Amino acid sequence: MIDQNRIAAANARQEADLRADYDALAHQLDRRGVNIERITEAVMAFGVAVPSWGVGTGGTRFARFPGPGEPRHIFDKLEDCAVIQDLTATTPRVSLHFPWDQVEDMDGLFESGRALGLAFDAVNSNTFQDHPADPRHPLSYKFGSLSHTDPAVRQQAVEHNVLCIELGRKVGANALTVWIGDGSNFPGQAHFARAFERYVESMQAVHGDLPEGWKLFLEHKIHEPAFYSTVIQDWGSSLMAAQAIGPAAHCLVDLGHHAPNVNIEMIVARLAAAGRLGGFHFNDSKYGDDDLDAGSIDPFRLFLVFNELVDAERRGLAGFAPAYMLDQSHNVTDPIESLMTSAIEVARAYAQALIVDRASLDQHQEANDVMLAAQTLKRAFTTDVTPILAMARARKGAAIDPLAVYRASGYRRQVAEIRPAAKGGGGGIV
């Protein structure tokens, strides 16, 4: 979607400066025993999936303020995703959401992606909204879906998930992410134990329909849209459920779905140890499920998460292969800019985690040399790996400065001419 010549020309202007910064960093890392080329190669091999819904402007229950050129459908969205991948070379896959992205011709969708250089990651089902236009959805999810007291509603929700698997197969996905809004707003509204049992039973049915090699991701969340209790409210419930559902069930960690103060990197370690770490929805947050750009609020936390991931990989935990995906809501920025930036910040955390001197860290941990252990880890974070990230992009034909090239390209202006202005509002969901 972005002219390669434009990228190349821009890179050419910045190449010398990048080379200088890169070489200086190479020397510094070399003194610290780190070969910069191995880090750069690892970053080049790294990718994080983009959520199809992330290229549209998000909103809150109070309002939504769309920007120019909002994508009208999945084909528009794919084009926006391709822009992100063209400029960052960090987002090779797109995660679809049904029914939002469902089209008659799913094979054609797959081809459209391929033509744009995009593959497809885990697909997402949706039983947190009603689907009034869909004759297969006559029943409402107002009081729950997979955990509903009415078996007919549960059955409808199971069938929707099964359909999502089918649709996902057609585009080459190999995982289904299930996030439900089921829960309660009042003490007494729901019976905790029974709701959980019903959820597990429904998910076992979905699990039974998984194709060979597929994974089933369970996404927990402490609250919202339910405000007193949520059926899968934390990683403990998620793990209990995954173990009960079956071997393909894995737990997905969204960084914004936890109680205040919770140590998320420790949860990552626990789920990895349990053999059930499925993957991530990356974003950042200050208060709740704020869905802000990855690394924008607490970049050290993001680094600490990747520290666990790199460590788990290094220890060779059996079956350790978490899926990485962005899941954000862009309310005040151009979504393409936010997703490019976020993908780079995720890669930054990964690069920083890679340069941790793990032999020293191990040694200091074993010896309870707290200060040196802490400094060994922190030193990787204070290192400015920007040149590594830029060099990795440049080597893959993407932009040294993706944001500048994107703005110069006029892409947003062009699509705004084609795509009609979206309606804002939000109207009274207060």
Next chain:
Amino acid sequence: MIDQNRIAAANARQEADLRADYDALAHQLDRRGVNIERITEAVMAFGVAVPSWGVGTGGTRFARFPGPGEPRHIFDKLEDCAVIQDLTATTPRVSLHFPWDQVEDMDGLFESGRALGLAFDAVNSNTFQDHPADPRHPLSYKFGSLSHTDPAVRQQAVEHNVLCIELGRKVGANALTVWIGDGSNFPGQAHFARAFERYVESMQAVHGDLPEGWKLFLEHKIHEPAFYSTVIQDWGSSLMAAQAIGPAAHCLVDLGHHAPNVNIEMIVARLAAAGRLGGFHFNDSKYGDDDLDAGSIDPFRLFLVFNELVDAERRGLAGFAPAYMLDQSHNVTDPIESLMTSAIEVARAYAQALIVDRASLDQHQEANDVMLAAQTLKRAFTTDVTPILAMARARKGAAIDPLAVYRASGYRRQVAEIRPAAKGGGGGIV
């Protein structure tokens, strides 16, 4: 809206039981030095305003699931409000929200209210949404309203607030509540100090237009819709702003707008001491601005708030006259039922606070007899004042059991026949 005979007939069936419970409680309170009749009289004089928007089903950014018979406009809403007042005699006033409730004939609206036995409380402005249909609103509030960097947007927002005052005058209101969504989602997006200065300047302009006897309520909130910073984020900023804006400016406390763990009753005491406690938006919450039914999650906290209010009243703080309003979002219940229940729970907390033995409490506090002080306060809370609340309703011609009478009345079914089914959805504001 509810047949008085229906209420009377239902009350007649429950009167004897109520009398028995009431008498038993009267005896018990008498032993504790409390005259039940004085409490009942105070409860009869108590009222809390109902928000016009509260009679519609709320929602989250994920979805909205409307119920049958959703009100179409302010006249429908007034009828629903009248049902609440008919059955509880606790909600004599309605709080309007503009532009949602704006009509050509505001005088007619006032008359409609009067005919239904309803008066009008503080009016609310709305600059957290765009008003695309309004030619006086050509500019977007996407990046702020009263604190926007662009003076033209600020001016538009000021004019909207001035219009709200004008509309409010026509229905006999005497206060304007200003809640803005202004803030930022990224560190760096906004300049904290300048945004605050612009807000104060805009509000000074609004203040300058207040009619004699009016109050201006500032509503603070820690986050949402802005997820990194909010211009009026807490009571400290609210008080600073109120003092800078002018003498009619007062701080409004919404129980769900605080950081986790915060001691809200202490904030009430502080604002009362500062002479700037404007009033309340009552609701309950477990996680954030959950907008759940008053007293449904932490009834003791609601009691502790009223303990401060009754105490402040007793000490005769100059100008102490806070406004009480419900502000909730009813996502899974019939809004009329939730508002009736919530009004009763607010009255319950008030009644409990009234039976605190304040002479003993004072004495134990002075003597640092911590245990007796705590028990003196707690004893009022553990007392079941249900008979007092029911008796107060019955004496005012309202229902001993409002919920049962409401359901038996068939009101919801009847309006559902008249009012068309509302569209649900929520569509992608994720």
Next chain:
Amino acid sequence: MIDQNRIAAANARQEADLRADYDALAHQLDRRGVNIERITEAVMAFGVAVPSWGVGTGGTRFARFPGPGEPRHIFDKLEDCAVIQDLTATTPRVSLHFPWDQVEDMDGLFESGRALGLAFDAVNSNTFQDHPADPRHPLSYKFGSLSHTDPAVRQQAVEHNVLCIELGRKVGANALTVWIGDGSNFPGQAHFARAFERYVESMQAVHGDLPEGWKLFLEHKIHEPAFYSTVIQDWGSSLMAAQAIGPAAHCLVDLGHHAPNVNIEMIVARLAAAGRLGGFHFNDSKYGDDDLDAGSIDPFRLFLVFNELVDAERRGLAGFAPAYMLDQSHNVTDPIESLMTSAIEVARAYAQALIVDRASLDQHQEANDVMLAAQTLKRAFTTDVTPILAMARARKGAAIDPLAVYRASGYRRQVAEIRPAAKGGGGGIV
């Protein structure tokens, strides 16, 4: 420890009033389909253990302000515990803490308890402090105990726990509660996965030494004394560990050991469903592990916990038999008064949970009649069960008004004459 005649005389003066209140409540409950006598009987059978350390004045890292008559040793503590049981008949068991309560003659300790009418509950080990006076404790727990990197420290900690079991056997206990302070203060200090593995291995060794019929309670805590990470930080880790350790391992829930906003009653339901709910440390908190008196901050939460317990019992979950214990720190009250009050508040929550109309609740939950479900549950909480609690005490020979009788008895004054004034301070642990 308290003269039975004194209690009887005091009760005699209050009997008529209690009878009047009790009868009035009986009539009301009867109308609601509840037989008060069955509730009273259940309350009479209910007991919660008192922690031996709870009868001393607690403190913070900043200071400790002892009161008069602080117990000098476990025998003094037992006497204080007997006062609590004499007056409330709700605390028949004492929970010991080693090495604090270790004496040469453990058989004598058992006899002392029996003579005072007291039995012994779960015993507690202590590896969060060093034991400089104990030759079996040459190594420091500064950097951990059961999860320490040094196998010698782990071995020392295991042996201490094995000793605790032995000591517990001598007094008739049948459970060991293990709470450790192990964790880290800096990112990088500890390797999360390895620390957990070491903990599990150590606990497996302890588990191997459990006598027939004993349980091993794992107590999780989100933070403090470690401020970045804790080895058993939440119920998820606790459950993972319990499952790895062995069948006798169960999870213990302390109400103050969770992240802000967490729904604790749901955790209770989950652990019950997993068959690993071991028991409770009751207390209350507003901010963290505040260790305040049970029910003093959020009494509705305590009720909701008991609602789960009564429900689990009713559903007949296999092996469901949680242990109940108070665990509080009394910094500004007479500990005896706080423990009496807390035991009564725990019993209050139990009694309220017993009068929930569960058939109606089930029905409303199944029908998604959210409002009636919520009201059915809440109605039990707003009921003033004070007369039931008082009657249960009176029938067991304890006091209708334990606090008044305690104060009139002069017990504190008497022991203050015998027991030397304790040193306060706190000195610099800031």
Next chain:
Amino acid sequence: MIDQNRIAAANARQEADLRADYDALAHQLDRRGVNIERITEAVMAFGVAVPSWGVGTGGTRFARFPGPGEPRHIFDKLEDCAVIQDLTATTPRVSLHFPWDQVEDMDGLFESGRALGLAFDAVNSNTFQDHPADPRHPLSYKFGSLSHTDPAVRQQAVEHNVLCIELGRKVGANALTVWIGDGSNFPGQAHFARAFERYVESMQAVHGDLPEGWKLFLEHKIHEPAFYSTVIQDWGSSLMAAQAIGPAAHCLVDLGHHAPNVNIEMIVARLAAAGRLGGFHFNDSKYGDDDLDAGSIDPFRLFLVFNELVDAERRGLAGFAPAYMLDQSHNVTDPIESLMTSAIEVARAYAQALIVDRASLDQHQEANDVMLAAQTLKRAFTTDVTPILAMARARKGAAIDPLAVYRASGYRRQVAEIRPAAKGGGGGIV
């Protein structure tokens, strides 16, 4: 305390590498329009005070695990502080705490400091502990100090603060920091409004005794040691109090004294705007008042605080001159190492804030170019300013690698031979 030759020799070995890194950074910053020398000069002029109590090992209510060579008294502490300043040249002042640091010969103390190259910052009073050894402290602070219900206790607390001022004058301090533990553990224990009034009245008395040019710092804290309410619980109460107390009263911000999720940098902006920002107690925290090393948990937050400070300075707010002090508890590290590291991290945040391109930031903020505003700010944070910090130290004769020089010096081992082993424990304040 540390041999200058040792420092110089170590620096000599690292100078070439530092120069290379510094030059590379200089080039990069130059391209970004930043003159590295101006940043280095500003860092050289920067200092943060060290708390005298910070050089001892801290602890929790559960235990304290002292390390070797704990300082016995203020003279030992001064030596430890001198080590920190010798090696970092970032901590030229020491903050004293009375009565802990009170000596007969305060003039001699001043001279000792001068001989070690140390001056004295704000002094701290202590009315959160009893002073049993002090005949001027016959009364207990168990139930409060400056806000106590008993005027005699308040008077005693006022006199202690007046004495602290006197002691501070002798060592050249010019500010008094007042942090009190006053508050309550139970709803009902304290009367919020009266306690606040008593506090203000007491502080007015202290304020009246301030010498010319002195400031009075009020330190707020949300909880601990009081667990239900605190008299000065947040910045709003602190500001209200400061305004009532007098012109020299200013608000001091401790980074760990806030509710979860609170935006502290915004509080900094508000207090600066109110002209009452007194200064800081720097530390870091994940859960509460964890008192961890500055920048160890959320380094981006520390940067954002300094971003406000640099911005306020640049805007030339009248009287803007906040005091900077560390206030931490070192439980598992050598306190000297933690304080050196923390001082450097504070300087790091300052240096990063200095390289923010403020002209661009202003422009993007005004234009609501959210992404570029955010990136402009963030780019300063991702920059590795380590070479600037090291160069600033080297130029002042301090160590390029303070930790390595400290360890090589054998200082801790030497003082451990002189200073007797400290007693650990913690004994039962649970």
